[in-house]
Amino acid sequence: LLGVLCHMTPSKSFELILSAANATGNLHNFATKLILFNEFNKQTTGEAGKASQTRALLFDITFLMLCHIAQHFGIETVASSNETRESFFATWVTECLAEGGKYKSPDTMIKHSDAAKVDVLLAQFTSPEPEFKTSLVKWHEICINSPLAIKEILLAWEYGALSTDNVKMILDNVKSRMCCLPVCISAWLCNYINMLHHEERLKP
Structure with a gap:
C-alpha cells in the first residue's frame, strides 16, 4: 500500500x-x-x-x-x-x-491538548538529535498537541527566552520529521495570526 x-x-x-x-x-x-x-x-x-x-x-x-x-x-x-x-x-x-477566507478559532484548535504530551513534544522539537520516535506513537495526538507546543515556543521567543536562531532551529527540526506536523502547525498559525491585531503581527 x-x-x-x-x-x-x-x-x-x-x-x-x-x-x-x-x-x-x-x-x-x-x-x-x-x-x-x-x-x-x-x-x-x-x-x-x-x-x-x-x-x-x-x-x-x-x-x-x-x-x-x-x-x-x-x-x-x-x-x-x-x-x-x-x-x-x-x-x-x-x-x-x-477555507475560503473563513478562519477557525485558534483556541478551539488547542483545547484538546495535553500538557504532559506538549512537554514531550517540546523536548523532541528542541533536541539536536535528528531521530524522532515512531514506535507506539499515536500520530493523531502528535497532530493535536503540536500547535500548543509551537505556541509555547512563540511566547518564549516573544519574551526573549529564545533567540531567533533557536526558533529557526526548532522549526527546521519540525520540518525534518513528519510532513503532517508543519501542516498542523501552519494551519494553527494561519488562524492565530488572523486573530491578532495589526501591531501584534509586526514581530519578524
Whole structure:
C-alpha cells in the first residue's frame, strides 16, 4: 500500500487521479478510503521498528493527500461521510483548516491538548538529535498537541527566552520529521495570526 500511495503522490499523477475521480463521481469515495487508511494508522497496540516507520509514513502520506483534496475540492468532500465523520482527520479538518477566507478559532484548535504530551513534544522539537520516535506513537495526538507546543515556543521567543536562531532551529527540526506536523502547525498559525491585531503581527 505504501508503494502504491508513494507512486500516486507526484503532483501530476495525483492531480490526474483526483480529476478522474471527481469527473466520475468517485472523489468522495476515494477520500473516504484515504480517511480509513489514515484512521487505521494513527495508533497501534504493538509493533516492531520497521513496522512503526511504515505506519508513520502511511499516516503522514494519507494526511497530506487528504489536506490537498480538502483545499482543492472543499472540506465537505472529506468530512461529510457518515462512515468517517467521527474520524480524527474529519474532525481536524473541520475544526482547524481555514477555507475560503473563513478562519477557525485558534483556541478551539488547542483545547484538546495535553500538557504532559506538549512537554514531550517540546523536548523532541528542541533536541539536536535528528531521530524522532515512531514506535507506539499515536500520530493523531502528535497532530493535536503540536500547535500548543509551537505556541509555547512563540511566547518564549516573544519574551526573549529564545533567540531567533533557536526558533529557526526548532522549526527546521519540525520540518525534518513528519510532513503532517508543519501542516498542523501552519494551519494553527494561519488562524492565530488572523486573530491578532495589526501591531501584534509586526514581530519578524
